[in-house]
Amino acid sequence: xxxxxxxxxxxxxxxxxxxxxxxxxxxxxxxxxxxxxxxxxxxxxxxxxxxxxxxxxxxxxxxxxxxxxxxxxxxxxxxxxxxxxxxxxxxxxxxxxxxxxxxxxxxxxxxxxxxxxxxxxxxxxxxxxxxxxxxxxxxxxxxxxxxxxxxxxxxxxxxxxxxxxxxxxxxxxxxxxxxxxxxxxxxxxxxxxxxxxxxxxxxxxxxxxxxxxxxxxxxxxxxxxxxxxxxxxxxxxxxxxxxxxxxxxxxxxxxxxxxxxxxxxxxxxxxxxxxxxxxxxxxxxxxxxxxxxxxxxxxxxxxxxxxxxxxxxxxxxxxxxxxxxxxxxxxxxxxxxxxxxxxxxxxxxxxxxxxxxxxxxxxxxxxxxxxxxxxxxxxxxxxxxxxxxxxxxxxxxxxxxxxxxxxxxxxxxxxxxxxxxxxxxxxxxxxxxxxxx
Numbered sequence: 001x002x003x004x005x006x007x008x009x010x011x012x013x014x015x016x017x018x019x020x021x022x023x024x025x026x027x028x029x030x031x032x033x034x035x036x037x038x039x040x041x042x043x044x045x046x047x048x049x050x051x052x053x054x055x056x057x058x059x060x061x062x063x064x065x066x067x068x069x070x071x072x073x074x075x076x077x078x079x080x081x082x083x084x085x086x087x088x089x090x091x092x093x094x095x096x097x098x099x100x101x102x103x104x105x106x107x108x109x110x111x112x113x114x115x116x117x118x119x120x121x122x123x124x125x126x127x128x129x130x131x132x133x134x135x136x137x138x139x140x141x142x143x144x145x146x147x148x149x150x151x152x153x154x155x156x157x158x159x160x161x162x163x164x165x166x167x168x169x170x171x172x173x174x175x176x177x178x179x180x181x182x183x184x185x186x187x188x189x190x191x192x193x194x195x196x197x198x199x200x201x202x203x204x205x206x207x208x209x210x211x212x213x214x215x216x217x218x219x220x221x222x223x224x225x226x227x228x229x230x231x232x233x234x235x236x237x238x239x240x241x242x243x244x245x246x247x248x249x250x251x252x253x254x255x256x257x258x259x260x261x262x263x264x265x266x267x268x269x270x271x272x273x274x275x276x277x278x279x280x281x282x283x284x285x286x287x288x289x290x291x292x293x294x295x296x297x298x299x300x301x302x303x304x305x306x307x308x309x310x311x312x313x314x315x316x317x318x319x320x321x322x323x324x325x326x327x328x329x330x331x332x333x334x335x336x337x338x339x340x341x342x343x344x345x346x347x348x349x350x351x352x353x354x355x356x357x358x359x360x361x362x363x364x365x366x367x368x369x370x371x372x373x374x375x376x377x378x379x380x381x382x383x384x385x386x387x388x389x390x391x392x393x394x395x396x397x398x399x400x401x402x403x404x405x406x407x408x409x410x411x412x413x414x415x416x417x418x419x420x421x422x423x424x425x426x427x428x429x430x431x432x433x434x435x436x437x
């Protein structure tokens with residue numbers, strides 16, 4: 001009889017990654033393909049049917065490489081990108097990337113109010129939230145006004161595999177359709193996009209079984225238990241052992257995510273203040289807990305700097321990071337200002353150089369993260385331990401700046417923490433593991 005295996009899939013901004021593990025979470029195989037976005041200038045969208053088929057193909061390929069019988073499959077990934085489906089489960093439009101600027105904020109401000117949105121949704125009123133993207137789609141693709149359900153990307157792929165339509169707590173917390181502190185749908189927000197009472201599907205916890213892979217899927221996945229592992233950064237933090245109270249998790253991918261998990265509630269005024277600084281309140285993947293998630297476009301900004309400088313390979317980025325620590329780079333007064341849509345370079349003086357520009361970007365981004373962490377700790381207390389994960393911490397300039405910021409920290413050496421964490425949640429759904437604090 002074939003050995004049983006777990007599949008974990010991380011639907012990432014750059015790559016669709018999957019791992020196959022044994023029942024002790026030892027990685028047996030991994031496989032990835034690029035996320036099939038359609039890019040035009042700073043706009044990015046995706047055919048949701050193609051996305052689902054590509055993710056399922058990546059999972060199947062990984063299972064094929066590993067061999068064995070797939071016991072369960074867990075799905076994690078980015079949040080705000082979602083799909084509006086009709087009663088038959090058909091997508092009514094493309095999905096907009098979480099960083100795509102297409103979103104309408106005026107109806108939110110006019111009908112819900114800035115403070116109320118921040119206090120209830122635990123998020124800043126901007127083009128990132130799913131609700132503002134949905135409003136833009138409603139205006140430009142009128143058929144989306146007839147949507148029965150909104151599903152985030154991992155939930156959509158699970159549905160495409162045969163799961164029932166569900167919304168997992170940590171993912172739906174990022175949509176703007178959810179009253180996070182109350183852990184329930186926010187009906188007034190849903191009505192702004194014309195959604196009915198079941199616009200959000202059945203609410204489920206991370207690691208809860210939501211169905212079995214059906215016979216439309218590749219043969220080697222059929223019959224496997226399906227679960228939504230939850231928001232990618234939270235899943236990675238959980239797998240790295242950084243969701244206990246008093247822990248800070250710094251995930252340095254395309255976006256830098258700063259996470260602190262806690263149990264005691266925060267006042268409405270506190271939630272609104274945090275949201276105004278782009279620190280979101282979400283239900284955690286850990287039962288009965290919340291997570292503060294501060295997001296910054298760190299990796300996105302550093303990639304833009306590297307692209308501007310013609311730096312493409314990992315070795316070139318490492319060399320640039322080493323050069324950025326030379327004393328001569330300090331003499332330049334070059335400054336970098338950034339957001340999700342782009343960056344500006346100021347004070348381009350005679351001492352400017354590629355290394356000085358990279359140093360300026362790193363220092364600016366680390367200063368921003370320090371400000372964000374200080375506000376988080378106002379409500380959660382000072383972190384007792386820091387865990388950092390993600391590719392950018394391997395860059396010497398980043399590592400030096402983080403040492404200066406934190407003093408000491410642990411670098412997670414977990415390979416593909418998001419995907420492996422999703423496999424762990426698959427094991428929870430299958431009864432192989434229990435939740436750990």
